[in-house]
Amino acid sequence: MKLLTDHDIYKIIVDFLRKYGHDVVTAKELDLHTASDEMMLEKAKNTDRLFITRDKDFGMLVFLKKELCSGVICLKITPY
Template sequence: MNFLADENLDRQIVERLRQDGHIVWYVPEMEPGISDDEVLDLANQEGALLLTSDKDFGELVFRLGRIASGVVLTRLSGLSTISKADIVTRAINQHTDELLGAFTVITPTNIRIRKIEN
């Protein structure tokens, strides 16, 4: 699966997904400091799911109707980077078929997947 990881996402998560065979573009390695709109555009151009911990993407997708291949929002503050990587990769591996075209929120105890209606 293809992902675009926003710059606020821990590198450990990016590396773990790459180890699992996923293609992951990482904003800090490409164009650090680009706007949320540009990040979403880049994810759409690549047909990639956006991985982020920035809640602003919910507004862009749902309130402003911006098209998205899919967004995975991590809400894992306070956890170690290893725990975050474990939780995110486990959720992605368990729900791979449901993530495209959806807005997914991953918390330490829950995964919510909502289809995006464009």
């Protein structure tokens, strides 16, 4: 699965996903650490990746503003 992770996703989660064969790129790797939420969704869509975040604001963008995207996964976990 192709994924783009937001800057708020822990490295341990990125490493776990990669360990199990997922194609993961991070906002930091793409120099998007200061990008707006809209830019993050657009980048995910343009690179055909699901977007992973812990930020609930993306729900508003996707559902209320009808922003087109390839998909958003909102994590509610904190790794130990």
